[in-house]
Amino acid sequence: MKKLFTILLTASCTAVLAQTEPPTAHRMVRYRTIGRDSINLSLNSNYELIEDSCADIVRYAHANLRERKFKGAFKDLNKNKPTAVLSEGTYTDEGLKTGLFLSRYDNGSLQSKGYFKNNQFDGNWTLFYENDKPKMDFDAVEGKIKINNYWDARGKKTVDNGKGVYSNEMDYITWKGKLNNGLPDGTWHAYRTADVTETSLVTESYKNGVFQKGSSPAGDYTDGSRIVLISESMLPYLKAEKFQISTTACNGTGFKKIVHAQYRNGAEDFNEAIKSAIEPYLKTVDIKSYDNQFVISGEISERGQLTKLTCNNAFNQEIANGFIRQLYHLPLLVPATANGVPVKEGFDITFTFERGFYSFRYHFQPIKQTL
Structure with a gap:
């Protein structure tokens, strides 16, 4: 399993701030249960739980609410267009993702298609932009990911047949480096996504796809890579697994992601x-x-x-x-x-x-x- 790490960000010219206003009223966010384990969940566009009256997505699923785990097949429907399936897939009785998963944009275009096995990516995956242009494809075997091809938002191909430069933006942190045969090679680094200078916070070195060592503010490490090649933001439906309530109520002002000016x-x-x-x-x-x-x-x-x-x-x-x-x-x-x-x-x-x-x-x- 990938090791998670936390980087403490000190105040700087590239600080990213989230601002919101305090809630003004008591909120009523509920699970709607049907029978023994069937549920309807009202979700916002970020797949967070929200009041029924302003939901963007409704998830029809089965769940063990005590353990907060889905089981069986699920479908996420566009609330304003109930015939439009935004994402669908299957969980085992133990709550592990298994089999084919699909996701679509609001306009109906395919966003992602691939398989899971024992909660890990399995086999070939393809991802697309909202305009139907290809974004990337990768293969996964027993959790090990190989990036085959990647195109940026402007349509430029930066990874071709497993070779090139790849970056993965994970909200506040971005990983970037070279790929060879679809695997990390040479020196990779993580930097604040908002930092136009891409100043390194964490670095890792690889040889023929094998992790050698890394360095972070907490010191050097050799116990395993911290790189994440495929982030949750690429497959937004995964956020629903957290059963997380939106911090913004209906008609709220919401969070504001601030990035200060920088040279x-x-x-x-x-x-x-x-x-x-x-x-x-x-x-x-x-x-x-x-x-x-x-x-x-x-x-x-x-x-x-x-x-x-x-x-x-x-x-x-x-x-x-x-x-x-x-x-x-x-x-x-x-x-x-x-x-x-x-x-x-x-x-x-x-x-x-x-x-x-x-x-x-x-x-x-x-x-x-x-x-």
Whole structure:
């Protein structure tokens, strides 16, 4: 069985935040039982339990509710189009996935097709994008996965006949590396999905598909790979196995996935870019007599451009204005996003002067935009 690991993310410019509003009313999320073990579950589009009145999906199944395990055949139907089967498959009496599983998009296009055996992928699997274009196919034997072919969302084939570069996005963490004969080869690394610099958090090395060693913030390890080649998000119906209640009630505002603005080459290079922008102006002024600081505030636009820079507490407004003019020459940043959509974000930078030297620190402000 794959070993699970947790990465503690410290505060950084690439932080991802989930924001929601507190519930305003008591919620009524129920299982609808029919007979001894037949149930109807009301699910949202993420396959989480939700109130009947705003469900997107209804699962018709058999279950052992005491152990929270499905058994027998199930079907997930589109609540607004009850003849449309979104996913279907079978569980053993012990709650293990077995046999053929199918899933479809809301438009009826096939999303995935493949087999399970003893709760593990078995044989050949094929996955597709919503426009019917192929996404990937892989083979599995006794839980060991070999990626045969993979196409990105733009249709570019990045893995051909088991060879190429493959990445698997798992919400906040993405694994990426080379494949040879469908198996990991060379050095693989995991990074924050939101980090455009892809700075490594975990690395693992492979030789001919065999795990050699890994390194994480907790230290080096050789007891087994942590890589996940096929994530739950590729087969969303698997989330229903958790019997997890949606954190958002009907008509709720929901979670907002926030990614702060960031510099394409990383925070260290952004610091250097600020220095390079400021220093030509510093050569024209004398700061030796100052022992003080000021804050320049502004906004990062949806394009990633610094705008609306002002300084209201300057001990020397002329120097502050000179700094502002120079900061406008900074290159574009990758803008902040809320649920993947670019949004404006407040930005401030504090300059401190002491004995002819200066230093600075910058800060991205919390995003207050509502859904």
